[in-house]
Amino acid sequence: MRYIIVDAFLERERQIENGMMEPQLNVFEKWRVPRVDCYCILSHRWTKNEVTYEEMKSLTKMENKNEIRSRSGYQKILRCCERTQCDGLRLLWIDTCCVDFSNVPETSDVINSMFQLYQNSKYCYAYLHDTSVFPARRHDKMFGRFNGWPEWFSRGWTLQELIAPKNLRFFNKDWEYIGEKRSLAPKLAEITKVPLRVLRDGLSSYRPSAAQVISWAADRRTLCIEDRAYSLLGLLDVNMQVLYGEGKKAFLRLQIEVMRISNDQSIFAWKDSATCSVRWTSGVLADDPFFFRGCHDVIKMEPKEFYEGLLLLWESDAKELVTNQEDEGIPAFIVTNGAIQIRLPLLPFHGCPSVFLAALACRKENDPLPVTIGYFPSTDNSLAYRGQRSQAITFKLDDRTVPYYGFTRADVLPDGVSLAGNSLTLSDTSPLAIVSYANSAINASFAIAFGYCFGQDWVHVICDEQEAIDVQKALRRVWNVGAEYARVMAEVRFGKRGRPHFVKHESLPCTIWTVRVICGGLEDSSDRRVTIDVIPLSGGHRKTHGWEPVYDIEDNIHMPCLMKKTSWIGEHFDNHTLLLDSIPKVFDLAHAVQVVEVTMVLSHPIPTAWVTLNVEETSLTT
CATH class of the missing domain: 2.60.270.20 (Cytolysin/lectin)
Incomplete structure (x- = not known):
């Protein structure tokens, strides 16, 4: 791993300022074995003006070094080095300039080690570039694009950078200290939906379900779609090859890797219950963390708890199953190249021979019953996901x-x-x-x-x-x-x-x-x-x-027919269109109780008819 030597960087900056440059001055130090508690690390929102590894390494030899030094990204490195020096540490790690992203193996290694890098740091500096104070409340006008909070809270990568460090300090846009994670934990839990105990004690004190972890990232954004998955590797304790260009397959591979290392069935409990109706899919895995949005309170069940929950859920239908399984643990996944094998208890859905409920070994925090998913066999093995009620x-x-x-x-x-x-x-x-x-x-x-x-x-x-x-x-x-x-x-x-x-x-x-x-x-x-x-x-x-x-169907008028709203761009009219024998007729709203007689000439062989419409409260007149 490559670190910035803080004293060397600041010395080089002083030399450039004074016009006395030492071209051979090395500002990086490389370690094969991860260091612990001897370096600081930066958590920040990338911008267009970041400094790359090559620019950082060869700055003194570059003709445009003053342009590079004037960038906001360079000033961020400079201020971070000054802060690290003040805290008495000699090494600093910043992703933008400590990683050679043109080197694919190095990039993959760093991404798989990212959680550990932040966890092993002495101090982590979270730089909130768009605020002067730590926000006390949601501010949609100021941070409307980012759910009402500073942008740092909306990024995919900053989730693990929030959870992993033991000592996380927040700085405002002027690099002034505005708080630290432990004292701000209640507010951070409100903003991020990450449980308070995880913020205070880390994942080692409490291992949440896979669904719960992924739910924290549901509304976060990343520049690359693959990073929706890669930013969760450390949080889920997963290691896998990084393949930029694979798109949504990255998140599918992530879920498969979770199944390889655990029997956590909450990985199947996804559903976007917060914003849309039940979604149907041709596979058992979600396409994106967004579909775990409603899983912030889904927790794993131990075997005894799961089988007791089955008895509560299905009563007599589950007795034989529980008797045969009560001495066994939760069945493990068997993952192959073409399939996922898992044993789940099934019950016909209210006697229907083609639709089943499958119980998962997970539940909502305030509900003793296992979460269920619906399954029906078809040509594409479609599944529906829902809660128990x-x-x-x-x-x-x-x-x-x-x-x-x-x-x-x-x-x-x-x-x-x-x-x-x-x-x-x-x-x-x-x-x-x-x-x-x-x-x-x-x-x-x-x-x-x-x-x-x-x-x-x-x-x-x-x-x-x-x-x-x-x-x-x-x-x-x-x-x-x-x-x-x-x-x-x-x-x-x-x-x-x-x-x-x-x-x-x-x-x-x-x-x-x-x-x-x-x-x-x-x-x-x-x-x-x-x-x-x-x-x-x-x-x-x-x-x-x-x-x-x-x-544009008007369904607030109690008529034995459907009427279309009549409007033009930029204007509003209190009238509606009714299709009479394929001919559009326009009606105006009359706010009184009336009996309206409408003459309709029908094209099929039925004589002219009179239709009387009895309308209450709101009526229509031709």
């Missing part, structure tokens, strides 16, 4: 226009499920319902299936049978594949901004009609509005094999 979902049905073509609501299954005021509530214990519609005059029918699987709601249209639908048969069919419908709907919703609604058309066999279903609602809300309609099959209406987003 999740909220129910309420579907608010609007099918008032369905009778226009002779269809009426026929059945609601299974037994015990009912529509309360056109509202249908599903949960983990009541995860499925089917509402069927029939037109006896032409022997045509269709059904809408509503489901709730692993925290994800879903809607599916069933109208692919030429004869009247056997609702019991349809119920069994969607029961077996409901998890797949949930995965598809989650993928459609993910990444859509605003308040999108989603539309799906399914043509009724042997008829001229199409069933149109529109589902909408805020992603983090427990309510979904589902509008069901039967419309003529024409060139403008096609059968779709998936859900398509529809934006």
